[in-house]
Amino acid sequence: MSDAASERQRGWNGEMPPARAYKARAGMVRAARSAEQDRAAGGLHRRAVLLDGGRFARGSIALRLYRKTRRIRAYLRWSDAGQTNEKYVGDVAAATRAANLALAWEKARAAGLVSDEPLPPTSTASSVSARAVMTANKGRDTKPELALRSLLHGMGLRYRVDTRPLPGLRRTADVVFTKTKVAVFVDGCFWHGCPEHHRPAKRREEFWHEKIEGNRRRDAETNAALCAAGWEVIRVWEHEDPEDAAAHVREIVRSRHAV
Template identity: 60%
Template sequence: MPQTGTGGRWRDRLPPERAYKRRAGAAAPAVEQDRAAGGRNQRNVDLGDGRLARASITLRLYRSTRRIRAYLRWSQDGRTEERYVCEVESDSRKQNLVEAWRQARAKGFLAKDALPPESTASSLGVRASMRGNRSRDTKPELLLRGLLHRRGMRYRVDTQPIADVRRKADLVFPRDRIAVFVDGCFWHGCPDHYRPATKNADFWREKINGNRARDAETNERLTAAGWTIIRVWEHDDPAQAANQIENAVRRKRDSAHLDRAKADAH
């Protein structure tokens, strides 16, 4: 890779779009940033007073100079903050993100943290996931609910779909018999972000495997009762998840309307 920040890579042409633009069908933005940074816990900036914010890298093309600049962005007290990191010069967006995160870390822009001695977590990422776990009203869940509500969708929150299965879904459409679960990456063993614990490994392996088995059993029992199950990972794009849910609800309603029309015809 050419020396970063020299600004001389593209003298007679613009950089290719693949060097800075996200491609269609790429991994979700959060997943892309996690991979480039080397893990979700590697993306924090220090807000002071013991607070951390999750940051991301934005790549911008400056057409007049034919340069791509990387900026670190995060949210603080309701405002979006930004800090220039470096110029990047690879033809690959992935490599440019990796280089920008490396530069941000080298320049001391990212927070350095350590596990407290009493923590049972095996890493900072695991601890953040554990501490962020809530039974309801998580940030991904609130984002998803807001998108669906603005589309005119109405649902119940944190509700048992059926009495025989004593487990609550995060969103329930009772008339359409659709149950939505927004699963946390750590507690439900996300294939992209879950990493087996090394501290108290047997305990956590048993815990996560138990949660996975419980999820599978819940799916089977609700499906057998005639329900449609939709599971969304906390890292999934909320807009794509909202599309999936809305399409499922509308298909159910169209099918029910057709069945009623056929019954009336007879």
């Protein structure tokens, strides 16, 4: 037995890898699956598979369990001209699916199979990551919002979208439950100063610092105003698992129904 195979068996204590190490959650919607890949890769712009002629495709990682050998193998998949392609990336042996996806993306990048999405010739962004942040800054229907809304709808919850909870307050929530007075905001990590993922800008540092701090103050003021009016405010970071966030929202909405 090779050292790598021996290490894998020690990692699983000689048993079959647990489902949580490779299996996607049942009923995961397309937007949630895409968000999962984005988190593991480090962003949507980091999932580029370069094709001929300067083109690129959006890649994804598939994890498969091989029961006979007790291995979890990772494959990079992409589509070109309607044809699905895949390439073996390597074996992974972390305890969770999220960790194994992240490890597989690292392996794919190290092998030169994926790269950052190239900047368009007309782009004025300083980097690919900067362009990704700017293009993701749209007012509504972002990928995290769509994933959350889809899951909430699947749970049987009904809500309003992109609505002011208080008509007299110029603040718009992403998902609003008017009867139970629950307002949900899906906040971008860069624009709202996520404590985990926000990284200060290197260019125009003072400008961006003031901008992000201003957004934080505005968020706090919004929370205070809504709470004073009897609303429950839920803030979801874009990096959070949409299924966990949806379950939390459902719990709050149902608890307020019962009051």
